[in-house]
Amino acid sequence: MNVDGKHFQTIWLKPGDERVVQVIDQRFLPHQFVIEDLTTVAQMATAIREMHVRGAGLIGAAAGFGMYLAAVEAAAAIAFDESLAAGAARLQATRPTAVTLAWAIERQLQRISQGQTTEEKIAIALATAREIAAEDAEHCRRIGQHGRALIQQVAQKKRGGRVNVLTHCNAGWLAFVDYGSATAPIYAAHDSGLPIHVWVDETRPRNQGSKLTAWELGQHGVPHTVIADNTGGHLMQRGDVDLVIVGTDRTTYTGDVANKIGTYLKALAAKDNNVPFYVALPSSSFDWKMRDGLAEIPIEERGAEEVKHADGWVNGEQVEVRVTPEGSPAANYGFDVTPRRLVSGLITERGVCAANEQSILALFPEHAAVLMKNRETRPA
Ligand code: MRU
Secondary structure (H helix, E strand, C coil): CEECCEECCCEEEECCEEEEEEEECHHHCCCCCCEEEECCHHHHHHHHHCCCCCCHHHHHHHHHHHHHHHHHHHHCCCCHHHHHHHHHHHHHCCCCCCCHHHHHHHHHHHHHCCCCCHHHHHHHHHHHHHHHHHHHHHHHHHHHHHHHHHHHHHHHHCCCCCEEEEECCCCCHHHCCCCCCCHHHHHHHHHCCCCEEEEEECCCCCCHHHHHHHHHHHHHCCCEEEECHHHHHHHHHCCCCCEEEECCCEEECCCCEEEECCHHHHHHHHHHCCCCEEEECCHHHEECCCCCHHHHCCCCECCCHHHHEEEEEECCEEEEEECCCCCCCCCCECEEEECHHHCCEEEECCEEECCCHHHHHHHCHHHHHHHHHHHHHCCC
16 A cells, blocks of 8 residues: 555565565554564564564564575574474464464465475575465455445445444554455545545554554545544444444454454444444454354453553654553453354455354365364364
8 A cells, every 4th residue: 555655565575685574663653654674583573572563464474474584594504494493483472363473384384394405495485475475465455345345335325425434453454465454445445436434443552543544544545533442332323333344363264253452342332233343354364273262262461561551752752651550550451352143244355254154164165175174083
């Protein structure tokens, strides 16, 4: 997508130097646009853990490029396989909830193992990293087309009236390689001339909504309004929300959705007010092994300082302030699980389906065969 009129993706190789991965360092947005160079697995692991890069699709792409850096490092080590496995473990330990992390690492390990020589393994790792990133962008582009049709239906019902979409956190292009998941339908609708306005949940504690989603939408010229996290229910009761579209960090093959903390409350309010609640996701965000989201999806707990502090821009400087009493403890759960019964539908790169096992597997039949085989071979 565009930044000040220039096209950017969120991760790429430095032109003229393929040993350097470049990313947009999101810690500084919306105040500063900073590009970070990453040349080692350790740096990539830090970038993921400390959220220089974040969001399901981008975490997957970063893990893909991280494994490429791991292969380069392994080539200089005494034992290639051991070094590569250590790199994979280091990346895997960064964040627990987004399933794309393990998915990308696994895909890389499987592909790299097919190389015969060290040079071949590095070349495979590079090609696979590029493939993961390109696939992520293309899947999000397609999500945009399928989701745009949903927005158009609402616009038709409103006889051309403005469609109000509420979104939570940042499932925009900054959370992927390009386009975004929840925002892709919004951009596609806006670009095709549909009248659209977005309610942007600020999304405490890290404010990915007010910092990142608002910035993205502004850069693209999409009308939007930032709201405090607790506002959505009130707007729904007043009839001011036509549609909720959120992203997800992990969705079970049965349709339970893990997303940024607070998503569940929006889904409950949407249900109570008959507002359709959609989740947009590329297939890389499905967990094809987990059945029960509430029981099985690991929920990241981050440092209490993120809740106790807020940061902002003061006199040309990014400043952090404490917003709680000094002695008050704080808890910081990063994600929650919205049960499938509250989800109106899933917008994927292959189309829109209901949030249940049968509909998901009908869109992705290749996973049905694997699931069936696993069930047959599982001991009784
Ligand atoms: O903690 P983050 O910022 O990596 O969380 C991910 C998210 O931005 C959201 O949960 C998002 O809605 C889903 S990821 C596309």
